[in-house]
Amino acid sequence: MFLEKLSQAAINKCGLIKDSPLLLGVSGGADSLALMDGLIVLEFNLVIAHLDHAIRPESEQDADFIEALAAKNCLPFVRKRVDVPALAEDEGLSLEEAARVVRYRFLFDQAQQHAAQAVAVAHHADDQVETVLMHFIRGAGLDGLSGMSYRRLMPQWTQAIPLVRPLLGVWREEIDFYLLTTGLSPRVDETNQDRTYFRNHLRHELIPKLETLNPQFRKIVCRTADVLAEENQYLGTLASSAWEDCYVSHTAEWVVFQQRKFITLPTALKRRVLRRAILLLRPGLRDIGFDAIERGVTVINREDVSSEVDLAAKLSLVVVGGQVIVKTQVSALPDGGKSLLPSADFRIELFPDDSVALKNGWILKMDVIDATFEKVSQEVQTLPHDEAWLDFDKLKLPLVLRGREPGERWLPLGMHGHSQKVKDFFINEKIPAHLRDCWPLIVSGSEVAWVVGVRPSESFKVAHKTRRILRLYLSQQ
Amino acid sequence: MFLEKLSQAAINKCGLIKDSPLLLGVSGGADSLALMDGLIVLEFNLVIAHLDHAIRPESEQDADFIEALAAKNCLPFVRKRVDVPALAEDEGLSLEEAARVVRYRFLFDQAQQHAAQAVAVAHHADDQVETVLMHFIRGAGLDGLSGMSYRRLMPQWTQAIPLVRPLLGVWREEIDFYLLTTGLSPRVDETNQDRTYFRNHLRHELIPKLETLNPQFRKIVCRTADVLAEENQYLGTLASSAWEDCYVSHTAEWVVFQQRKFITLPTALKRRVLRRAILLLRPGLRDIGFDAIERGVTVINREDVSSEVDLAAKLSLVVVGGQVIVKTQVSALPDGGKSLLPSADFRIELFPDDSVALKNGWILKMDVIDATFEKVSQEVQTLPHDEAWLDFDKLKLPLVLRGREPGERWLPLGMHGHSQKVKDFFINEKIPAHLRDCWPLIVSGSEVAWVVGVRPSESFKVAHKTRRILRLYLSQQ
Numbered sequence: 001m002f003l004e005k006l007s008q009a010a011i012n013k014c015g016l017i018k019d020s021p022l023l024l025g026v027s028g029g030a031d032s033l034a035l036m037d038g039l040i041v042l043e044f045n046l047v048i049a050h051l052d053h054a055i056r057p058e059s060e061q062d063a064d065f066i067e068a069l070a071a072k073n074c075l076p077f078v079r080k081r082v083d084v085p086a087l088a089e090d091e092g093l094s095l096e097e098a099a100r101v102v103r104y105r106f107l108f109d110q111a112q113q114h115a116a117q118a119v120a121v122a123h124h125a126d127d128q129v130e131t132v133l134m135h136f137i138r139g140a141g142l143d144g145l146s147g148m149s150y151r152r153l154m155p156q157w158t159q160a161i162p163l164v165r166p167l168l169g170v171w172r173e174e175i176d177f178y179l180l181t182t183g184l185s186p187r188v189d190e191t192n193q194d195r196t197y198f199r200n201h202l203r204h205e206l207i208p209k210l211e212t213l214n215p216q217f218r219k220i221v222c223r224t225a226d227v228l229a230e231e232n233q234y235l236g237t238l239a240s241s242a243w244e245d246c247y248v249s250h251t252a253e254w255v256v257f258q259q260r261k262f263i264t265l266p267t268a269l270k271r272r273v274l275r276r277a278i279l280l281l282r283p284g285l286r287d288i289g290f291d292a293i294e295r296g297v298t299v300i301n302r303e304d305v306s307s308e309v310d311l312a313a314k315l316s317l318v319v320v321g322g323q324v325i326v327k328t329q330v331s332a333l334p335d336g337g338k339s340l341l342p343s344a345d346f347r348i349e350l351f352p353d354d355s356v357a358l359k360n361g362w363i364l365k366m367d368v369i370d371a372t373f374e375k376v377s378q379e380v381q382t383l384p385h386d387e388a389w390l391d392f393d394k395l396k397l398p399l400v401l402r403g404r405e406p407g408e409r410w411l412p413l414g415m416h417g418h419s420q421k422v423k424d425f426f427i428n429e430k431i432p433a434h435l436r437d438c439w440p441l442i443v444s445g446s447e448v449a450w451v452v453g454v455r456p457s458e459s460f461k462v463a464h465k466t467r468r469i470l471r472l473y474l475s476q477q
Numbered sequence: 478m479f480l481e482k483l484s485q486a487a488i489n490k491c492g493l494i495k496d497s498p499l500l501l502g503v504s505g506g507a508d509s510l511a512l513m514d515g516l517i518v519l520e521f522n523l524v525i526a527h528l529d530h531a532i533r534p535e536s537e538q539d540a541d542f543i544e545a546l547a548a549k550n551c552l553p554f555v556r557k558r559v560d561v562p563a564l565a566e567d568e569g570l571s572l573e574e575a576a577r578v579v580r581y582r583f584l585f586d587q588a589q590q591h592a593a594q595a596v597a598v599a600h601h602a603d604d605q606v607e608t609v610l611m612h613f614i615r616g617a618g619l620d621g622l623s624g625m626s627y628r629r630l631m632p633q634w635t636q637a638i639p640l641v642r643p644l645l646g647v648w649r650e651e652i653d654f655y656l657l658t659t660g661l662s663p664r665v666d667e668t669n670q671d672r673t674y675f676r677n678h679l680r681h682e683l684i685p686k687l688e689t690l691n692p693q694f695r696k697i698v699c700r701t702a703d704v705l706a707e708e709n710q711y712l713g714t715l716a717s718s719a720w721e722d723c724y725v726s727h728t729a730e731w732v733v734f735q736q737r738k739f740i741t742l743p744t745a746l747k748r749r750v751l752r753r754a755i756l757l758l759r760p761g762l763r764d765i766g767f768d769a770i771e772r773g774v775t776v777i778n779r780e781d782v783s784s785e786v787d788l789a790a791k792l793s794l795v796v797v798g799g800q801v802i803v804k805t806q807v808s809a810l811p812d813g814g815k816s817l818l819p820s821a822d823f824r825i826e827l828f829p830d831d832s833v834a835l836k837n838g839w840i841l842k843m844d845v846i847d848a849t850f851e852k853v854s855q856e857v858q859t860l861p862h863d864e865a866w867l868d869f870d871k872l873k874l875p876l877v878l879r880g881r882e883p884g885e886r887w888l889p890l891g892m893h894g895h896s897q898k899v900k901d902f903f904i905n906e907k908i909p910a911h912l913r914d915c916w917p918l919i920v921s922g923s924e925v926a927w928v929v930g931v932r933p934s935e936s937f938k939v940a941h942k943t944r945r946i947l948r949l950y951l952s953q954q
Contacts, residue, residue: 201690
């Protein structure tokens with residue numbers, strides 16, 4: 001029964017094949033010993049790996065025991081000793097957490113070196129029940145309630161080799177019974193080794209109590225996990241499409257989404273996309289609070305510009321210029337490479353034929369050409385945004401390149417009569433608020449001649465009387 | 478705080494408005510008394526309803542107490558006494574279940590009579606924790622783990638009026654504290670009334686124990702429910718689209734889906750669509766086992782024709798002729814109105830100008846016309862499937878209308894040389910297996926002349942030498 005279940009799970013659920021190397025982590029406890037023995041009987045191509053956590057004094061003898069067992073079965077064997085208590089102390093991790101990190105790093109390293117098809121570990125059905133119950137008690141969404149899976153990629157270790165759990169459908173009783181029939185004795189009582197109080201309490205107190213309420217409790221939890229895992233996975237793929245749809249750009253400091261698209265997502269996907277954004281910036285984060293996500297979603301749903309709202313782990317969220325930005329609290333808002341002036345009070349004088357290097361690799365050049373309106377009237381109407389042609393003889397030299405001044409007004413091309421506040425022009429043109437102070441203006445005397453990259457002024461436009469044209473153009477290196 | 482929370486939830490989460498009637502069920506327990514008082518203070522337009530379950534001897538005095546309280550506040554009041562213990566006995570329901578059914582029927586009846594915007598009940602946050610925990614222990618998918626909602630339609634009672642739960646975010650302690658400030662004393666201790674042992678055990682034993690493991694346990698469960706409800710709802714809408722996509726037809730006896738489309742659904746949606754099909758045929762069913770759904774999904778995924786597999790509640794599933802059929806075990810497979818012969822051994826002789834009434838309102842007629850191939854060659858190529866033209870002078874009278882015989886072969890129009898098994902022809906033409914034995918054939922002597930509604934025989938086709946044509950045609954009344 002044990003071997004049948006194991007064989008089925010290994011092949012059908014874990015997707016393993018027999019002739020490709022399979023790296024198996026063996027602690028020496030009942031579960032991993034039974035798995036090792038079962039996979040040997042089923043003729044899988046094993047590489048045995050043992051990490052000596054140096055937590056208990058007799059741990060070296062455990063390693064020797066596994067090594068001897070591997071040798072007896074003519075299996076390749078690798079071992080490594082890491083002083084986990086020291087490491088935990090150094091890195092401020094719990095003993096259990098440090099052991100976990102060290103162990104998986106070792107197993108996946110070895111799997112790569114042995115070109116293994118997968119790393120196999122011995123989590124079983126009772127571990128699954130405990131995991132799901134733990135998540136239920138501590139609070140978790142579908143991810144946690146879905147428990148562990150038979151086969152999963154662990155991108156934090158490697159994208160290439162999956163982690164498999166061929167015993168996930170086998171109960172502890174079945175494992176113990178199988179061990180009895182083989183005559184193997186476990187070296188380590190895992191129950192009392194690297195298990196926390198919490199898990200022990202679940203196992204010995206809470207689960208037996210829940211079984212008095214429902215004798216099928218353990219079975220039921222595994223099935224619930226199975227159903228939820230499927231729904232979770234499906235929602236995950238939908239969240240990936242949603243992400244693709246909204247995503248604009250990201251760095252290590254921020255992630256930018258289109259608000260317009262984000263807003264139309266169903267709440268369930270908004271939450272998931274936001275959660276992923278947080279994980280992208282804080283890959284180590286294990287629990288993202290419900291409140292953090294809700295604060296974020298609430299801000300995104302308000303259609304107006306927002307102030308920055310705290311999320312979690314020193315991240316914040318802000319909505320500006322039609323963009324949803326998740327960012328580290330210390331970082332400035334992303335400028336999307338659109339920022340040209342190094343600061344709001346930057347100011348420089350410009351003469352014809354000057355060429356000025358600005359931020360983000362931008363260069364502003366200008367020259368004067370002789371041309372009449374008749375000659376250029378077509379061309380001037382189809383200029384790209386990064387170029388402006390102005391009536392040179394109307395301009396006062398030197399021109400000044402600077403940011404806006406408080407309350408400044410101007411006359412955009414196409415607007416007749418009353419001038420407009422530069423600020424209102426920025427809003428109409430959807431220039432994000434945080435970019436406005438450093439947005440470059442070309443100024444003649446006291447009059448704005450070009451909002452760089454957006455629109456020239458009506459006052460200096462090329463007209464019938466124009467004889468000389470000042471050409472300004474931006475380019476990016 | 479209580480009133481603030483209540484007001485917010487009633488308006489924002491339950492979507493209630495103050496001037497439309499709201500039917501409030503009041504048992505006389507702490508929760509419903511507090512809700513009644515709170516909604517009166519907040520000036521909602523209440524109609525008070527009380528169902529006397531006749532479970533406890535003093536229940537009439539409870540009803541009098543609520544009536545007096547409604548009168549004091551000048552609120553419309555309705556009451557009804559139902560002998561729930563007798564009803565439970567009669568209908569084989571538990572006392573709790575019978576009380577629930579009777580109560581909701583009464584509340585929704587009254588809501589309709591008073592043109593109420595909703596039926597309000599007093600479930601609170603601790604009830605939510607207990608509900609979710611109960612589902613977790615007994616086994617439930619997302620539906621159960623999502624708990625109760627602030628506003629939900631209960632299609633089993635009415636499609637028009639929602640059930641609302643304005644106290645769903647309020648803790649029992651807050652309710653008790655509010656009652657203290659009002660001086661109202663509850664008539665009924667709901668804890669010990671219609672609560673089962675299971676719920677009582679959760680409340681008094683298990684939840685306090687879980688709170689020692691996580692002091693935030695109750696809060697966490699409510700939040701988990703909230704997140705899961707959103708994901709559940711979203712998956713529900715996706716399952717509705719999937720249903721639309723696969724659905725062919727249904728009666729009270731069966732539901733038919735297209736297998737081709739069903740197979741392409743993600744597993745999560747397959748499960749949900751199948752679950753809905755079961756609920757459509759068994760609306761009362763409360764728990765559909767995981768195994769039943771898995772058995773069904775496994776059969777659907779196998780691309781070949783299946784035997785009937787048991788689901789649950791005397792329902793079964795079968796895949797035939799490219800269709801997935803969920804049906805009551807006693808019912809025959811749906812024939813989609815395509816069955817013509819009353820039985821597989823039906824047999825009748827036919828002469829020209831006969832008109833025969835068949836099953837499902839079908840009528841088969843035939844007549845003879847004089848015509849040459851030249852005259853009809855165009856027409857004969859574009860005949861609809863329910864009509865066949867045969868060379869009358871090649872046929873042996875009387876013709877016979879019957880089902881296929883074991884191993885029978887024939888020569889379909891367009892096939893030259895070797896004959897084909899009628900069975901293989903049925904398979905190629907995707908005639909569902911269960912319809913094949915009763916599929917009508919027109920036979921001349923021992924030779925099949927027309928597979929009715931599908932194709933005539935090559936042997937009797939209208940050709941250059943044809944002088945008289947036998948026209949056969951089907952029509953449906």
